Amino acid sequence: MPADTQQAPGVLTDEELNALDAHWRAANYLAVGQIYLVANPLLTEPLRPEHVKPRLLGHWGTSPGLNLVHTHLNRVIKTRGLDALCVWGPGHGGPAVLANSWLEGSYTETYPDITRDADGMARLFKQFSFPGGVPSHVAPETPGSIHEGGELGYALSHAYGAALDNPGLVVTCVIGDGEAETGPLAASWHSNKFLDPVHDGAVLPVLHLNGYKIANPTVLARLPESELDELLRGYGHDPVHVTGDDPAAVHQAMARAMDTALDRVAAIQRAAREDGATERPRWPVIVLRTPKGWTGPAEVDGLPVEGTWRAHQVPLAAVRDNPEHLRQLEAWLRSYRPEELFDEHGSPRPQVLDCVPDGARRLGATPHANGGLLLRELPLPPLEKYAVPVDKPGATLHEPTRVLGQLLEDVMRNTADRRDFRLVGPDETASNRLQAVYAASGKAWQADTLDVDEHLDRHGRVMEILSEHTCQGWLEGYLLTGRHGLFSCYEAFVHIVDSMVNQHTKWLRVTRRLPWRAPIASLNYLLTSHVWRQDHNGFSHQDPGFVDHILNKSPEAVRVYLPPDANTLLSVADHALRSRDYVNVIVAGKQPCFDWLSMEQARVHCARGAGIWDWAGSESGGEPDVVLACAGDVPTQEVLAAAQLLRRHLPEPAVRVVNVVDIARLMPSEEHPHGMSDFEYDGLFTPDKPVIFAYHGYPWLIHRLAYRRTGHPHLHVRGYKEIGTTTTPFDMVVRNDLDRYRLVMDVIDRVPGLAVRAAAVRQRMEDARLRHHDWIRVHGTDLPEVADWSWDG
Known part of the structure; x- marks a missing residue:
């Protein structure tokens, strides 16, 4: 001693x-x-x-x-x-x-x-x-x-x-x-x-x-x-x-x-x-x-x-x-x-x-260890203040996360006195286009500062440290003691906290069965800088697999959303920030993205979770010959571009376009609270028509979620196939066979009777892919017809 x-x-x-x-x-x-x-x-x-x-x-x-x-x-x-x-x-x-x-x-x-x-x-x-x-x-x-x-x-x-x-x-x-x-x-x-x-x-x-x-x-x-x-x-x-x-x-x-x-x-x-x-x-x-x-x-x-x-x-x-x-x-x-x-x-x-x-x-009775007892409603402003105007689909572009940043700025401002909201992330707030929050609160910092530093604040509530583990731990401790927050992260690197979110999800599942545990604010992830727009950083920054990991967890506790534009991101974020006892994963882009839905349409579509975009298809009230489905912002754009090509070059097939925001909707209703019944699923995707599904992540996830459906033998999924590099944005989708031309070819290959009749159209699509291959190696940019594309529906 x-x-x-x-x-x-x-x-x-x-x-x-x-x-x-x-x-x-x-x-x-x-x-x-x-x-x-x-x-x-x-x-x-x-x-x-x-x-x-x-x-x-x-x-x-x-x-x-x-x-x-x-x-x-x-x-x-x-x-x-x-x-x-x-x-x-x-x-x-x-x-x-x-x-x-x-x-x-x-x-x-x-x-x-x-x-x-x-x-x-x-x-x-x-x-x-x-x-x-x-x-x-x-x-x-x-x-x-x-x-x-x-x-x-x-x-x-x-x-x-x-x-x-x-x-x-x-x-x-x-x-x-x-x-x-x-x-x-x-x-x-x-x-x-x-x-x-x-x-x-x-x-x-x-x-x-x-x-x-x-x-x-x-x-x-x-x-x-x-x-x-x-x-x-x-x-x-x-x-x-x-x-x-x-x-x-x-x-x-x-x-x-x-x-x-x-x-x-x-x-x-x-x-x-x-x-x-x-x-x-x-x-x-x-x-x-x-x-x-x-x-x-x-x-x-x-x-x-x-x-x-x-x-x-x-x-x-x-x-x-x-x-x-x-x-x-x-x-x-x-x-x-x-x-x-x-x-x-x-x-x-x-x-x-x-x-x-x-x-x-x-210590066993402190309300700080049962944070739901202390939780107050988050003062969320009306979404109409931030909604981007959409007079017609695809006429304008916005950066979805930048639009969300304006909402988060006001949330931060509205909680300035009560101090019960924090934004955490690994040095990526501005990179992820959320820097509007700095107008309401700077970045927490107690160490030395230099004249060149920006937005550092001894009393700030934006938390940035280049350790995803620490960000996750901070936010979990904050939520468990009765407050609200959001974790913004590059999609590829959120995997670092896989085991931490495992434990938090298990915690939520158990606490739901303990009547003395009051519900806490949900653990909300915003995953951006995602796989399809990491063309400049390359293969190391391209991984959409966190969604797969999350959907392996307790269905009662996990939710995954892929909003396709700015207004749907606002709607999903509003829902997630109001929710209790969930792990919400939102995957959204930070690059300019077409605006597809008005705020009113976005609310309805997000509440539905998956729905037909009748303005994008060519059903004309009849039964479709093929369904083009999409989940995620880039897959949505490619599906709409493919629908446009089909209308132009192959107008005979009746095409239905389905967008999925809530990925759990694909699961059977008995397996997930958000899942669809077989009746709903068959009504949306049909029981016997080809479904070409352009998905943000690994394609086998969609198969896993839908394998029990009647129409699963007719389901063909395109997504990320672990093929990446430093290249152009469109080359990423081409390399993984998610591009518009490949989707048109898939329709021709799978709709009965088209293989012979549309052989020339299929050849033109293949030629476009070859032209793309040669063009980017000479010019370093995407084909003008891709880079300048717009929806003309």
């Missing part, structure tokens, strides 16, 4: 120390009980094999450290009157957080059958990692949680997201030393350069170094303390250390560290809020070093356990079959002296609860 921990003066009286230690021991006892016991929760009789669960699941190693943090957070919350939230980062800390929630009473308030007595304790123990029970990690079911225990790497960014625009909140974030090795966590240390001490709350990281992951040592735990301090100071933090294995000394050191850190936080905020200080502060971080599996078995089967990787999960693995393991488990449980901690009814004794704060200040 370091000398400073031994010799530093105590800040706790003996009475306070004993009360904190009693609470900590009680939490440790409850954590062990959850992992092992199915009966005899108070050890009122000698432990027998049948008292032990048949399958031992859970993780002990991190639990004592988490219990220590929770116990000491209780103390400072109560003594200082703090509003606080804790993000528990270690992957499987469920036993500790559940134990503390049960002790403070928030668990019983949430789940009345888990009473604070012996019967409730037995149910608490049995349900843990048990069929029909609760997970082994901190999860949506856990009161006070906003962070799934399996989301290793995102705890700190979630904590900062929770602190944004919450000036009275202290967010503690416990970071496991395994989690600290991840790239997302490493990037999120830089969040302190974006935290405004005037309008935001504080984040107090607690780096919990217990030495090991599942089977290997952890990097930061093996660094010399001086080197670790240099690293943390380089990140902009001042470290405060707590190290040891003697409970009394560690309690004193932890109390001293908490007081020191929170005094520094208060001083930073006071200087910024009252004295006008503008220099970037150095926020405290607590470095907590305790043994892995602290207070557990020191040795099992002749091998060391406490303080080693063997304490990670279940230190005594054969309790039912090995009498020595059973004896050790009982000795371990009794070492916490449960008779001192719980009365004869199994309720916590007063000393155990002495440090616990009251009401909503309890």
